[in-house]
Every structure is written in C-alpha cells, then in structure tokens.
Amino acid sequence: MGILRALFGWMMPQSPTAPPPPAGSDRLHLFAGHFPSEETAMSYCYDAPDTNHPEPLTRDLADAYVDTNFVEVAFGERVPFALRMIIPAADLDDISDQISGDNTLVMISESAFGGMPYTLNDTPALRYLGAYTISS
Numbered sequence: 148m149g150i151l152r153a154l155f156g157w158m159m160p161q162s163p164t165a166p167p168p169p170a171g172s173d174r175l176h177l178f179a180g181h182f183p184s185e186e187t188a189m190s191y192c193y194d195a196p197d198t199n200h201p202e203p204l205t206r207d208l209a210d211a212y213v214d215t216n217f218v219e220v221a222f223g224e225r226v227p228f229a230l231r232m233i234i235p236a237a238d239l240d241d242i243s244d245q246i247s248g249d250n251t252l253v254m255i256s257e258s259a260f261g262g263m264p265y266t267l268n269d270t271p272a273l274r275y276l277g278a279y280t281i282s283s
Contacts, residue, residue: 174257174280178273179246185222188251192218207270217259221252233281
C-alpha cells in the first residue's frame with residue numbers, strides 16, 4: 148500500500164487508521180441485517196463469486212480491506228447469545244433495541260483490516276452499529 152499511496156496518493160481517500168485497541172483486548176465492529184436464511188448470510192460474508200472478485204461484504208465495504216478470516220456471523224437464535232458475550236451488560240438493552248427485527252449479526256475484528264486505513268459504513272445488506280472494545 149505504501150508504494151501505491153506514494154504513486155497515487157492524491158487519488159486515494161485519506162481515511163485514518165484507528166489506534167490499536169488496548170493490550171489484552173480487541174475491537175469488534177458490529178453490523179446487523181436481515182437475511183432469508185443462514186446460508187444467504189454466510190454467502191454474503193464469505194463467498195466470492197470467482198477468484199477475480201471479492202466477497203459481497205468486502206465489495207460493499209469499499210473503503211476497507213477485509214480479511215474474512217476475521218469475520219464471524221451469528222444468525223437467528225445465536226444473535227442474542229453472541230451479543231451477551233461481547234457487549235457490556237450496561238449497553239446490552241440499547242444494542243438489542245438497535246437490532247430489533249434483524250436476524251443476523253456480523254462481527255468484524257480489528258485484525259481483519261490488516262493495519263490498513265479503513266472507513267466503515269452501512270452496506271445494502273447490513274447496518275453498521277459501531278465498534279466495541281472487548282477483553283480477549
């Protein structure tokens with residue numbers, strides 16, 4: 148990326164990299180959405196149409212390099228369980244209200260961005276809920 152930025156920096160967006168999370172913790176970026184099936188949700192996150200194109204999630208997050216090895220998907224009954232494991236009890240009701248009606252939670256670890264600058268946003272299939280620092 149350094150050479151590309153040096154050559155084409157004037158053309159590339161200048162999004163900052165978030166500071167790393169504190170030692171002994173990780174930052175998870177949460178997205179919520181509604182999919183017709185778990186298979187559809189998994190396909191959106193992990194299945195590239197071919198070797199020359201990225202997964203739909205990665206394509207829709209155009210301002211971020213995403214290594215899908217650091218992406219987790221919770222679907223259906225597993226969503227509340229996943230939330231209880233990562234969200235502090237004080238924030239649980241608020242985040243549960245935000246995803247009411249959604250059946251899928253996508254969690255992207257900070258490691259997925261490979262230390263590169265990124266900007267996250269809603270996608271056609273998911274709403275960005277924000278970042279949460281968790282103990283690892």
